[in-house]
Amino acid sequence: MVLRIALLGCGSVGSQVARILLEESDSLALRSGARLQLTGIAVRDINAARDVELPADLFTTDAAALVKDADIVIELMGGIEPARTLIIDAIDNGASVVTGNKALLAQDGPELYEKADAAGVRLSYEAAVAGAIPIVRPIRDSLSGDKITRVLGIVNGTTNYILDQMDSTGATFDDALADAQQLGYAEADPTADVDGHDAASKAAILATLSFHTRFPLNDVFCEGIRSITAQDIDAAKEAGYVIKLLAIAEQMTGEDDDAGVSVRVHPALLRRSHPLAAVHGAYNAVFVEAEGAGELMFYGQGAGGVPTASAVLGDVVSAARRMVLGGPGRTEIATAQIRSLPVESVMTRYAIGVEVLDESGVLATIADLFAGRGISIESMRQNIRDAEQGVAELRFVTHRARESDLAATVKDLAGVDVVKSIISVLRVEGE
Ligand code: NDP
Numbered sequence: 001m002v003l004r005i006a007l008l009g010c011g012s013v014g015s016q017v018a019r020i021l022l023e024e025s026d027s028l029a030l031r032s033g034a035r036l037q038l039t040g041i042a043v044r045d046i047n048a049a050r051d052v053e054l055p056a057d058l059f060t061t062d063a064a065a066l067v068k069d070a071d072i073v074i075e076l077m078g079g080i081e082p083a084r085t086l087i088i089d090a091i092d093n094g095a096s097v098v099t100g101n102k103a104l105l106a107q108d109g110p111e112l113y114e115k116a117d118a119a120g121v122r123l124s125y126e127a128a129v130a131g132a133i134p135i136v137r138p139i140r141d142s143l144s145g146d147k148i149t150r151v152l153g154i155v156n157g158t159t160n161y162i163l164d165q166m167d168s169t170g171a172t173f174d175d176a177l178a179d180a181q182q183l184g185y186a187e188a189d190p191t192a193d194v195d196g197h198d199a200a201s202k203a204a205i206l207a208t209l210s211f212h213t214r215f216p217l218n219d220v221f222c223e224g225i226r227s228i229t230a231q232d233i234d235a236a237k238e239a240g241y242v243i244k245l246l247a248i249a250e251q252m253t254g255e256d257d258d259a260g261v262s263v264r265v266h267p268a269l270l271r272r273s274h275p276l277a278a279v280h281g282a283y284n285a286v287f288v289e290a291e292g293a294g295e296l297m298f299y300g301q302g303a304g305g306v307p308t309a310s311a312v313l314g315d316v317v318s319a320a321r322r323m324v325l326g327g328p329g330r331t332e333i334a335t336a337q338i339r340s341l342p343v344e345s346v347m348t349r350y351a352i353g354v355e356v357l358d359e360s361g362v363l364a365t366i367a368d369l370f371a372g373r374g375i376s377i378e379s380m381r382q383n384i385r386d387a388e389q390g391v392a393e394l395r396f397v398t399h400r401a402r403e404s405d406l407a408a409t410v411k412d413l414a415g416v417d418v419v420k421s422i423i424s425v426l427r428v429e430g431e
């Protein structure tokens with residue numbers, strides 16, 4: 001049996017996928033049960049330099065024609081259009097689709113999964129979340145008999161590299177970002193990474209898979225890492241924490257309006273003993289908590305052409321096996337309808353830094369403000385910030401509190417004379 005493979009895109013990931021399809025043709029045929037014949041590669045510019053040497057006659061700018069004549073379409077162009085239309089065309093033509101396009105899946109995933117299921121074809125996307133790490137299939141298949149209660153992910157390598165540099169070398173955010181750009185982790189325009197948008201796309205995909213409910217990108221609360229200072233990192237370290245950018249999908253079991261799933265991306269304090277605290281550099285990891293399985297952690301390279309190609313090829317072989325044996329399996333179905341919670345309903349712990357006048361009664365005033373909103377303080381540290389000016393820095397960590405109560409307390413704090421400034425407000429996660 002021969003399966004015709006159309007590749008859309010030949011950038012960092014696509015070029016490696018093409019290379020492996022050609023170089024490993026025999027072993028892939030043995031593993032798939034079919035010969036995987038690369039029929040063409042669609043790009044914008046057929047004369048552009050490529051990361052690997054590939055036969056010139058494979059290249060075309062006519063992606064639509066390539067898709068029409070394929071059994072499996074691998075979409076590695078990125079972006080919403082024309083990727084979306086080409087994927088729908090492929091499904092309508094009866095082809096299975098493999099993609100790494102998190103931006104598209106976060107926006108239109110559920111609609112595309114339904115189309116694929118209705119057409120009886122496969123739509124696979126292991127590469128879309130955390131690059132090489134097998135996480136989509138473990139959640140979709142291996143844990144499909146269990147109930148996931150929380151997913152905590154370090155799913156953006158660039159921001160993990162920056163925060164890790166700040167933590168391990170004392171670098172400022174700007175210096176660590178410049179370093180990440182020099183090493184090729186961060187783009188010249190780092191917005192998608194540092195402002196959390198890339199992680200938010202992955203959070204939407206993980207939440208939809210984990211809770212069998214559609215969580216559109218708009219439901220994902222998103223805060224990036226630009227405001228994290230060397231001072232925040234030091235204060236966290238002193239208290240036994242590390243700061244990580246986390247993608248969180250978490251079931252909240254409150255009463256009525258407070259019951260649902262919170263999907264969010266923000267920097268958070270994690271205890272240094274938490275397994276995710278040991279994820280250094282540009283590595284990714286996803287920590288899954290399930291009722292039966294307990295705690296699981298998936299760790300590895302979240303980006304890069306060769307690692308990501310591994311996930312893509314895994315999906316291709318799996319789709320080919322299904323074609324050989326018959327039946328596509330189901331892609332992902334929204335069988336549940338769990339409420340998506342706004343961030344104001346989140347119950348978590350908080351680390352708050354305030355600059356205050358170092359005078360008698362100040363601590364009592366501040367403690368009253370916390371107590372007035374029903375927020376319990378777990379720990380407090382005081383450092384003298386400026387002895388001459390009589391200014392001290394207070395760092396509080398709270399017990400679990402509701403986000404809306406915490407936000408009101410911060411507003412109260414900002415409004416009293418003894419508080420000179422709010423240094424930072426960060427969530428504490430993973431407990
Ligand atoms: P690149 O930007 O390196 O490559 C994109 C490729 O798509 C290029 O070859 C480009 O052609 C082609 N392309 C783009 N638009 C069109 C179009 N309109 N028509 C025809 N061809 C087009 O992307 P990556 O390889 O980095 O990423 C591919 C996908 O994989 C994205 O969805 C990304 O989010 C995802 N991904 C990437 C990871 C990574 O580490 N890079 C990790 C995980 C997922 P040309 O070369 O001629 O410009």
Ligand code: HSE
Nearest residue numbers: 155156157158302303
């Ligand atoms: N920019 C992403 C990262 C690439 O830094 O992890 C993989 O999605």
